Amino acid sequence: MSAVTPAAETRFSSLRKLIQRRVSWLPVGAAVLILILMFVAGQSYFGRFLTPRLLSSLLVDNAYLVVLAAGMTFVILTGGIDLSVGAVMAFTGMLAAKLLSTGVPPGVVIPLMIVSGAVFGLIIGVLVNYFDVQPFIASLAGMFLARGLCFVVSLEAVQVKDTTVLGLQSVKLGTFEWYITPTGIIALLVIAIAAWVLGYTRFGRTVYAIGGNEQSARLMGLPVARTKVLVYVISGVCAGIAGLLFTAYTAAGYSLNGIGTELDTIASVVIGGTLLAGGSGYVIGSLIGVLVYGVIKVSITFLGADSSWTRITIGILLLVFVVVQRVLVARGSRR
Amino acid sequence: MDAQPVLEVVGAQLRFAGDTALADVDFRMFPGEVHSLMGENGAGKSTLIKAITGAIRLDAGSISVDGKTVSFATPAAAQRAGIRTVYQEIDLLPNLTVAENIMLGREPRKLGFIDWRATRLAAREAMRQVGLELDPDSLLSSHSLAVQQLVAIARAVSTELRILILDEPTSSLDQDEVAELFGVIRELKSRGVAILFVSHFLEQVYEICDRVTVLRNGSMVGEYLTTELLRIDLVQKMLGRDISELDTESRSTAPLPESDRRVVLSATEVGRAHRIQPTSVELLAGEVLGLAGLLGSGRTELARILSGVDPTETGRVVYEGKQRHFAEPREALAVGVAYSSEDRKHEGIIAELSVRENILLALQAEQGWVRRIARRRQDELTASWIEALDIRPANAEHPAGLLSGGNQQKVMLARLLAVAPRVLVLDEPTRGIDVGAKIEVQRVISDLAATGMSVVFISAELEEVLRVSDRILVLRDRRAVAELDPETLTVDMLLAIVAKADTDE
Numbered sequence: 139m140s141a142v143t144p145a146a147e148t149r150f151s152s153l154r155k156l157i158q159r160r161v162s163w164l165p166v167g168a169a170v171l172i173l174i175l176m177f178v179a180g181q182s183y184f185g186r187f188l189t190p191r192l193l194s195s196l197l198v199d200n201a202y203l204v205v206l207a208a209g210m211t212f213v214i215l216t217g218g219i220d221l222s223v224g225a226v227m228a229f230t231g232m233l234a235a236k237l238l239s240t241g242v243p244p245g246v247v248i249p250l251m252i253v254s255g256a257v258f259g260l261i262i263g264v265l266v267n268y269f270d271v272q273p274f275i276a277s278l279a280g281m282f283l284a285r286g287l288c289f290v291v292s293l294e295a296v297q298v299k300d301t302t303v304l305g306l307q308s309v310k311l312g313t314f315e316w317y318i319t320p321t322g323i324i325a326l327l328v329i330a331i332a333a334w335v336l337g338y339t340r341f342g343r344t345v346y347a348i349g350g351n352e353q354s355a356r357l358m359g360l361p362v363a364r365t366k367v368l369v370y371v372i373s374g375v376c377a378g379i380a381g382l383l384f385t386a387y388t389a390a391g392y393s394l395n396g397i398g399t400e401l402d403t404i405a406s407v408v409i410g411g412t413l414l415a416g417g418s419g420y421v422i423g424s425l426i427g428v429l430v431y432g433v434i435k436v437s438i439t440f441l442g443a444d445s446s447w448t449r450i451t452i453g454i455l456l457l458v459f460v461v462v463q464r465v466l467v468a469r470g471s472r473r
Numbered sequence: 474m475d476a477q478p479v480l481e482v483v484g485a486q487l488r489f490a491g492d493t494a495l496a497d498v499d500f501r502m503f504p505g506e507v508h509s510l511m512g513e514n515g516a517g518k519s520t521l522i523k524a525i526t527g528a529i530r531l532d533a534g535s536i537s538v539d540g541k542t543v544s545f546a547t548p549a550a551a552q553r554a555g556i557r558t559v560y561q562e563i564d565l566l567p568n569l570t571v572a573e574n575i576m577l578g579r580e581p582r583k584l585g586f587i588d589w590r591a592t593r594l595a596a597r598e599a600m601r602q603v604g605l606e607l608d609p610d611s612l613l614s615s616h617s618l619a620v621q622q623l624v625a626i627a628r629a630v631s632t633e634l635r636i637l638i639l640d641e642p643t644s645s646l647d648q649d650e651v652a653e654l655f656g657v658i659r660e661l662k663s664r665g666v667a668i669l670f671v672s673h674f675l676e677q678v679y680e681i682c683d684r685v686t687v688l689r690n691g692s693m694v695g696e697y698l699t700t701e702l703l704r705i706d707l708v709q710k711m712l713g714r715d716i717s718e719l720d721t722e723s724r725s726t727a728p729l730p731e732s733d734r735r736v737v738l739s740a741t742e743v744g745r746a747h748r749i750q751p752t753s754v755e756l757l758a759g760e761v762l763g764l765a766g767l768l769g770s771g772r773t774e775l776a777r778i779l780s781g782v783d784p785t786e787t788g789r790v791v792y793e794g795k796q797r798h799f800a801e802p803r804e805a806l807a808v809g810v811a812y813s814s815e816d817r818k819h820e821g822i823i824a825e826l827s828v829r830e831n832i833l834l835a836l837q838a839e840q841g842w843v844r845r846i847a848r849r850r851q852d853e854l855t856a857s858w859i860e861a862l863d864i865r866p867a868n869a870e871h872p873a874g875l876l877s878g879g880n881q882q883k884v885m886l887a888r889l890l891a892v893a894p895r896v897l898v899l900d901e902p903t904r905g906i907d908v909g910a911k912i913e914v915q916r917v918i919s920d921l922a923a924t925g926m927s928v929v930f931i932s933a934e935l936e937e938v939l940r941v942s943d944r945i946l947v948l949r950d951r952r953a954v955a956e957l958d959p960e961t962l963t964v965d966m967l968l969a970i971v972a973k974a975d976t977d978e
Contacts, residue, residue, distance in 0.1 A: 161612060162568070338586040340578060343569070349576055350566035357528075357564045358628075359549035360578045417568035 165411025166423035172409075173426055173457075176433045184440050190315035191200025192436065198307075198318065201325040202227065202383040203302045206403040207410070207424040208332040209376025212369040214407055215336070216348045217416030218266065218273035219286040220370060222280030224399035226258045228392070229284040230381030234303070237295035242281070244302040252378040258284055259374020263367035275368075281400065290395035295392040298385055306386035321383045328379065332421040345369060349416025405456050406431050413463055430455070477540055479504045480525065480556075485534035487520060489784070490678070494520040500639045500686055502636060502667040502733050507658060509678045509699075510671050511711055512688035513768050513933040518671060521688070522638055526558045527551035538635070555635030559625040559642060565613055572596035572609035575628045599631035600624070603657045616750050619650040626657060637661060638669040643677055644769070647748055655681050673769035675704060675972070691711045708767065708972035710934055719937045734758060737927045738810070738896055740779060742788030749774040750952040751787050756896065761918060761928045763942030763959070765935060765971055771951040772931050773815060773900055779929060780812035780898040781805030786904055806835065809895035813885050813902055815931070820950075822881045824874025828864065829855040831873045836891040858887035862917060879910025886917065897921065898929040903937060915941050947971060 180187035197204070206223050206436040213220045237247045258280050265276035298304065306324070310317040336342035344365045349354040356362045385391055410427025412419025431452060438447045478501040487495040495517045502508050510518050523529045525536060535542050548558075558564075565574045574595045575582075581591035593609040600607060603623050613621060613743050622642055629637055635789040639658075643651050644713030655900035658668055658681055670682055678685065679699055687694040687710045694710045738874045744751035754780070756762055766772040777783040779790070781799025790797050792808065799805040802812060814821050823831055832855050837846055846854075855869040862883040864876075873884055882902055889897060899918070903911040918941055922928050932938050938945060939959050947955040947970050955970055 161615075249757060334586075338589075340580060340582075340587065343577060343580070343587070346569055347566050350568040351564070354564040354566055356578055357548050357558070357560070359547075359552045417566070 162418050163411075165413075165418075165422070165459075166426065167411075168258040168421055168462075169410050169423055169426040169430060173430050173433065175346065176430065176437070180433065180437055180440070184437075187440070189305050190313075194312075194315075194317050196429055196432045196436070197320045197325065199387075200428050201319075201321040202380040202387060203399070203403060203406060203428045203431070204325040204425055205328045205376050205380040205383060206399065207406045207428050208328050209373035209380075210407050211410075211412055211419060211421050212336070212345060212405045212426045213273070213373045214349075214404070214412050214414060215345050215416055215419055216366060216368065216369050217352070218366075219277060219404065219414075220259075220262065220280075220373045221260060221274065221277040221400045222262060223373060223380070223403055224396040224401075225284035225288070226255055226374060226377035227381045227384055227399060228264065228395040228397075229258075229288050229291070230255050230378045231385040231388075231395060232288045232296065232391040232393060232444055234290045234381065234385050235298045236291050238298055238300045238303065239296055244300055248303075250384055251381050252375055255374040255376070255378025255381065256371050257374070258377070259371040260367065261371030262374070267363050267366045268371065277334065285393075291393075292391070295390050298389050298391065303382070303386050304389055307389075321386055324379065324383060328376065329425050331419055338423060341365060341368065346417055349413075349418070351417075400433060402452070405452050408463075409452075409455055409459050414460065415463075476503055477503055479539060481537045481540075482521070482525065483535050483537075485521065485524060485536075486531070487524065487530060493691050495524070495534075496692045497881055498534075498688065498691070499696075500525075500693075500836070501671060501696075504667050505637075505662055505665045506683045507662055507668045507670050507681050511673075511678065511683040511685050511707065512689065513711055516688040516711070516943040517691040518688060519640070520691075522558070522640060522669070522671070525551070526556055526638065541755065552632070554577040555633050556638070557629035557634055557636070558640065559622065559629060560640050565621060565625055565628070567612070567831040569613060570610050571600075571607050571613055571616070571624055574613050574624055575599050575609075575631055577628075579632070595631065596627075599627040602630050602660075603627045616693050618810050619646045619653075622646070622654070623657065626654075628761055630661070634661075634666050636667045636669065638671070640671045641673070642670070643672055643674060651677065652827075667801065673767055675707070679704065687711055705972045709968055711767070711970075712935060722776060722927070726950050734760070737752060737793065738779065739791045740785075740788065741791070743775075743778050743790060744787045745778065745783060746786060748783075748951065749778070752948075752953045753788070753794075754779070754946060754953065756927045756929065758927055759925045760921050761922045761930050761941050761974075762930065763938040763945040764931045764948060765938045765945050765967060766948035767971060768933065769951075770948040770971075775948065775949070775953075776898050776900050776931055777812070780810050780896070782812050782814075793908040803838070806839065806892065806894070807910065809893070810898070811835075811889040811892065811894035811896070812898045813889055813900060815900040815904065821885045822873050824872065826873055827870045828859070828876070828884055829869040832858055832880075832891060833888045835888045839892050857930065858891065862887055863913060877906070879906035879909070879914070880912070882906055882914060883917075886914070890902035890921070896927045896929070900931045902931065903934070905931055911937070935964050935971065939964060939967060949973070 168237065177188055206227065210220060210223065233254060234247050234251050262276045262280045265271040266273050306320040312318055312321055336345060344355065344360045347358070347360055348362055348365060351364060385394065388395065406427035407424045408414055408427070409430055410419070410423030410425070411422060434451045435448045438445060438451070480502040482498065482500040485495045485498040498517065498521060500521060506543060510521065510716045512518050520529070524531050525549045527550050537543060543554060545554070561678040569577070575596040576592050579593060580587045582588060596609045603626050605620070605623050605627060607616065607620070613624065646654065649928060654667065658670070662668060670678070672678055682699050684696065684698055685702065685707065689711060736755050737758050738756040741753050752775060764772040764775060778785045779803060782802050784798065784800060793808065829851060833851055840846065842890065858867065859867050864880050864883045864887070873881060876884065886902065903914050915937065918928055918930060930938065930941050939962060942959050945957045945959055945967070946953055947957065949971065
């Protein structure tokens with residue numbers, strides 16, 4: 139290193155300082171890069187791809203997924219996983235459709251959806267934290283429970299005719315080209331609140347601490363137990379909100395809604411740069427992850443290819459990201 | 474000292490699954506003193522620390538802070554009382570920034586939200602007190618271990634600190650870093666903080682500590698002022714000499730004739746950074762090579778290199794005339810080098826499996842899991858090992874975890890012997906087992922050597938090393954310092970060499 143001149147060294151060290159500070163944002167940057175590359179590729183291949191309408195619909199069509207991904211980010215940051223969100227979303231949607239069809243006002247139904255989502259999260263969180271059940275197993279049980287309860291509510295699809303709920307999706311604010319629906323606004327609000335909570339509250343920092351090293355967090359005197367339960371409750375609440383958005387989107391409750399959505403959610407979060415091992419990641423990244431997912435879905439439709447190609451592409455992307463993460467983690471632990 | 478102790482533990486008792494971890498231990502610390510807790514593996518040091526820091530609860534006995542009896546249910550409760558610990562394996566969060574690691578859980582808030590500017594300022598102030606100047610926004614993982622250690626101390630300093638516990642803080646630091654740490658310790662001491670400094674480096678203990686408490690096998694040996702305690706006496710108190718009265722037959726079996734004594738394994742300048750300096754050693758057929766030294770002297774590290782558990786970073790290992798690079802223990806095992814870990818619970822016995830399954834584990838692994846050993850053969854083999862080593866109860870289907878320590882050790886020995894190794898490396902095979910079982914294990918080792926097997930034997934008890942070994946290698950401060958013939962040696966002479974200060978540095 140003796141050949142390096144002092145000036146070059148300071149420039150080098152300030153660059154290093156910047157990288158040191160921002161290294162945890164790198165995976166998010168990678169996701170943004172992929173998103174841009176996809177836009178560019180789509181535009182050059184299809185010609186009329188990058189239109190304001192498409193960009194608007196990207197958020198609006200995937201609003202429920204954005205909300206689920208925000209909740210999932212909390213869970214994955216602690217090193218956990220929540221497989222129940224797809225089924226809980228379906229259940230709360232089903233419950234809402236049924237109640238609305240019997241004349242219960244939306245002012246009662248909507249809070250009830252969120253509370254029932256929270257209850258599922260609470261059960262999973264308590265199982266994980268106090269009974270030491272693996273998150274995978276506990277949330278799998280939650281998934282079966284919620285899916286089963288869907289069928290208890292109704293075996294058939296239930297139409298939703300309530301204008302308040304439908305309005306969440308059908309009201310388009312903005313111009314004909316650039317628009318946003320209340321569902322899109324809710325999704326962005328959830329992301330903003332989640333980002334704020336993770337970045338600016340002790341609870342949020344404890345979430346990161348647990349993902350970094352649970353034992354250390356405990357020894358530091360942080361409220362580990364409470365936090366671990368709360369992240370699942372948050373994920374459940376998000377599943378409840380997603381249930382509302384999805385019901386508004388499809389205008390019906392159906393028992394088989396959202397099968398596999400939990401996996402799309404996890405994929406989006408991971409592509410968005412959150413480490414599956416926990417401790418590193420951002421909600422903004424998860425939003426980008428969902429958008430990447432959305433672009434892939436739209437591109438496959440543009441291509442006229444079979445929709446299974448969406449899953450295949452997502453699968454490949456996920457594989458690449460997980461391998462890159464492993465490499466990063468392995469390099470980090472070598473220190 | 475007339476002052477009131479800031480911390481006082483009286484009659485601490487604790488049992489883990491039938492083993493006594495602490496037996497009637499008293500311990501006290503005064504404000505503004507540096508105190509050391511000394512003892513070998515299993516002496517009860519970490520158990521006592523855990524009790525003080527609220528990580529575990531005592532079965533009996535009391536802990537008082539400032540004369541008031543306390544009972545900490547969690548580490549958080551102990552921290553509120555001003556007791557902070559910096560662990561050997563630094564318990565910070567590599568994924569977060571330096572500022573957060575210092576302030577986590579205590580970040581200044583504005584309207585309920587973290588005020589990052591104030592957090593960084595407070596972190597800077599805490600770092601200044603331990604002489605650190607780091608970018609508070611840099612990730613903890615981007616700094617060296619020594620710096621991370623100081624960050625951990627900064628975290629402790631930023632609170633209402635009464636008692637600071639440093640558990641093996643110097644084990645991965647170089648000399649300059651140790652000096653820096655000692656500067657911080659002296660500064661804290663002058664502010665009236667009581668510091669518990671746990672280290673197995675005698676030099677450092679004598680340099681920084683005012684007082685030591687010595688533990689052995691979970692019992693208290695005594696509390697001494699470092700200025701009044703000779704180094705050799707301290708070592709003797711740590712190692713003890715419980716069984717010297719029980720002098721059994723020393724090497725009963727005749728050694729192999731000279732002509733058969735060829736070199737089986739020879740290591741040239743093997744070592745690992747921060748673990749053991751480059752060391753050369755030869756192992757002859759049919760001999761027991763004793764490694765004598767204190768905990769942290771490099772005795773375990775050398776044994777792990779010789780047996781291929783940890784690869785060497787320098788030099789080379791020649792085994793049976795061929796240079797070997799063992800990447801994994803199974804490669805070493807395949808050519809006949811077997812290692813028995815000092816950490817019986819974590820790296821040895823599988824408690825849930827039966828005695829039979831534990832014994833046959835290595836043999837079955839060597840054969841490959843596809844070619845299963847027939848059950849009849851399994852029963853025969855197990856029965857013969859149970860008889861040969863006198864494992865009790867003599868029941869092959871007994872869960873190994875329910876056996877006594879001595880019998881677990883014999884099961885581990887049987888497992889290694891079942892694969893018929895040429896070289897057997899035993900790291901503290903007699904730790905924590907009763908005297909009778911110790912003597913039996915020693916007998917087995919002598920018998921094995923007489924059949925031509927080469928044995929590397931480690932024990933914290935010097936009498937035992939003397940009695941069992943044909944040749945003794947003494948390690949101190951991570952290097953080999955002497956090679957001795959036990960015939961011409963007494964325990965006191967060996968003790969003197971093990972404990973000697975390095976004056977030539």
